[in-house]
Amino acid sequence: MEKQSIEQLQNICTQLRRDVLRMVHAVQSGHPGAPLGCAEFFVALYFDQLHHNSDFKMDGKGEDLFFLSNGHLSAGWYSVLSRSGYFPVSELKTFRKLDSRLQGHPATHEHLPGIRIASGSLGQGLSVALGVAQAKKIDKDDHLIYVLMGDGELQEGQVWEAAMYAAHHGVDNLIATIDxxxxxxxxPTEKIMDLKNLKAKWEAFGWEVIETKEGNDMKSVIDGLEKAKSLTGKGKPVLNLLYTEMGFGVDFMVGTHKWHGSPPNDEQLAKALGQLQETLGDY
Amino acid sequence: MSLDLKFTYTEKKDTRSGFGDGFLEAGRRNPNVVGLCADLIGSLKMGDFQKEFPERFFQTGIAEANMIGISAGLAIGGKIPFAGTFANFATGRVYDQIRQSVAYSQKNVKICASHAGLTLGEDGATHQILEDLGMMKMLPHMTVINPCDYNQTKAATLAIAEYEGPVYLRFGRPSWPVFTPADQKFEIGKAWKMIDGKDVTIFATGHLVWEAVVAEAMLRSEGISAEVINIHTIKPLDEEAILESVKKTGCAVSAEEHQLNGGLGDSIAQCLIRNNPAPLEYVGVNDSFGESGTPTQLLEKYGLNAENIVKAAKKALSRK
Structure with missing residues (x-):
């Protein structure tokens, strides 16, 4: 894939945000907040970082692979997958509808290209990513495994089982990003179950930790992922703490949990879309 | 009274050793076979594989949920993971992980569960899972296998390595008669008629297949002809074999080291009720937890031995 400019990548982000809002609005269900906040990450990964082939193969041999552990960001993932050629963009209109490949949470049973495992029940994706990373090591395939987790998701105990395992086994071909x-x-997480000092926690578990402080700035996100990549292959798993704002890109949605699992109504959608220019053409 | 048994044995061995030996052999046959264990390598008899193929074996520590997730990931990467731990921790503790990452996602993961049932013995009820077959058979895409002795467990282990799809393989801890042939062919989903009979059918699985063999001889000594069918695969169930036998005998007994709720007996009852209703008696644990004791004591106390199968068979006969 030809290298895209920061401006081009930003345009894709704007379209992804439009896709997400239109998708959840159409079925009046789903999770808009977090995918809006992860647009830069999704686009940087699929349009700039991943060495991947949109001609989908389940085993992903000879490619970098991405796993979405926080499956409720499905609308954002489906948008970036379709916009990078895994399946027709027009299929986004089937999101969460009967007989669709675009299930409410990602699933493999309808064989949607780009999806290798179901996610939605939280806390499982890092373990899965570790398994694929170790399969790559056995096969002497030096491509990388990426996984995205939510910060709230870190309240699940399995994540810390996986964190301990990754460092113990030196799984250094993996980059985990926390939204x-x-x-x-x-x-807010600090009221529900305070995560305290995440950087110190992951470091104590034996990970190399980087912080991407501007997770909604395309250049910062790319720089963070480049830095993370430069730390792979050195015996330690790599964690990318990506500081984002839930609901970014829409002024009345940003920085609150209120749009975590609520879709906009007709009026709210119109207002939100008014702030996001159609750049690649709506589905 | 000495019994005229149709199957006999010269040695006793644990089924988990059948798994361990089969697993090593599967690893030698196919380089994609890999193993994982949650701090029970000795108990699961996975040590020989680990020693021979250290780069294909992963100690996960006491973290079963993570082990299931890693297994699913290894399967995505084209490996054939055998994940081993006690049956309790391989099912109840990780049900959601198996459901989402293995069964729903149709990953080629082999969940290898030892120390199942009452015959775990002295460790007591915290470890004696009696609900695992039910939980696993409810999951779409899951194949559920419960072999009866060392040889059948080894054969089953080799067979599941060649089968593509999620499998739950259940075996146990105690030293148990080895009464099936070493060179048997294991066909997943195909029941094995071990003894022909005409009055009543005994459908047995796991360790209780041996009890069924003993029960058949006891019944025969009283002039009752029992058919013994070894249901090593709980799911998919060999309904054809079940219906064919019951059509002939007209009544049946199910025998398993498991709760009656959700077990083999439930599956057989469903099959009969839909196709050919006939009297069915159950031998299994009736809605209770186990306790500490020797395997033999526990099978007797909870009504799971040959004498109980004989009683159940007579009751089934009386209902014809």
């Missing part, structure tokens, strides 16, 4: 937006469905 560090400080929000979860019932409220």
């Amino acid at each position: 560090y937006n400080g929000q979860q469905i019932d409220g």
